[in-house]
Amino acid sequence: MDRETLSVKEAxxxxxxxxDLIYQLVKENKLPHLKLGRRILFRKNTLDTWMxxxxxxxxxxxxDGANVYINNxxxxxx
Numbered sequence: 445m446d447r448e449t450l451s452v453k454e455a456x457x458x459x460x461x462x463x464d465l466i467y468q469l470v471k472e473n474k475l476p477h478l479k480l481g482r483r484i485l486f487r488k489n490t491l492d493t494w495m496x497x498x499x500x501x502x503x504x505x506x507x508d509g510a511n512v513y514i515n516n517x518x519x520x521x522x
Contacts, residue, residue, distance in 0.1 A: 449478070449485040459491060 452470075456463045469475035470484055476494055478485045 448487055448489075450488060450491070452484050452486075455486040455491060458486075458488070459495065 450458055452463055452466050456466045459466070466475065470477050476486070476490045478487070
């Protein structure tokens, strides 16, 4: 049976960030995780969903930022 969960170290490698950043995101409750005693675990499919949500948020932010810039530019011209 394949494991469904990852340790902090494995999650960091999977996501492509440092262990320190994983611990920081867990502390700030910005990364979905499971705590079993002192162990912190992550489900692979949950990390995939979280990364997809982060991508979507960044795209929306860039789009909204561009719209604000364009609207401000148009207001300043008139």
